[in-house]
Amino acid sequence: xxxxxIEIERGLARIRLLRRLFLFILFSYLPIxxxxxxxxxxxxSWFPILLPICLFFLGMYVQHKLQRIHCPRCHDFFFVQxxxxxxxxxxxxxxxxxxxxxxxxxxxxxx
Ligand SMILES: [Zn+2]
Numbered sequence: 001x002x003x004x005x006i007e008i009e010r011g012l013a014r015i016r017l018l019r020r021l022f023l024f025i026l027f028s029y030l031p032i033x034x035x036x037x038x039x040x041x042x043x044x045s046w047f048p049i050l051l052p053i054c055l056f057f058l059g060m061y062v063q064h065k066l067q068r069i070h071c072p073r074c075h076d077f078f079f080v081q082x083x084x085x086x087x088x089x090x091x092x093x094x095x096x097x098x099x100x101x102x103x104x105x106x107x108x109x110x111x
Contacts, residue, residue, distance in 0.1 A: 011072025012109060018066050019109070025059040074105040 033052045040046055071078045081087070081103035100109045 008072040008107070011070075012107070015066075015069055015078060016109060018062055018069065022059065022062045022066055025055055025062065029055060029059065071102040071105060071107055073107045074102060076102070076104040078102050078107075 029052065032055065036048045036052055039048050067077075067080060069078050070076065079099055081099075101107060
């Protein structure tokens, strides 16, 4: 019984890490862009623009990974919800980031 619990905890820790990374990129993107534009204005060099460009593509990659991540307990998609007439809620159109539980078995991300 201890083995599956450790597997589930590891899977949840990975999902939490990717989710935090994605949220960090999402909310820090504009402040970083403003700082970089200020730096470009001061130095005249456009080289620093590579940082927000790389951050944008890293964010897209992490988001893609999160959408395809599987639940460690039921092995179905964690964030992607199969919407039916019975399980529809007004939040059904947002799969991420508001959802904090598995969309199939209800495994909670934060206890
Ligand atoms: Zn699940």
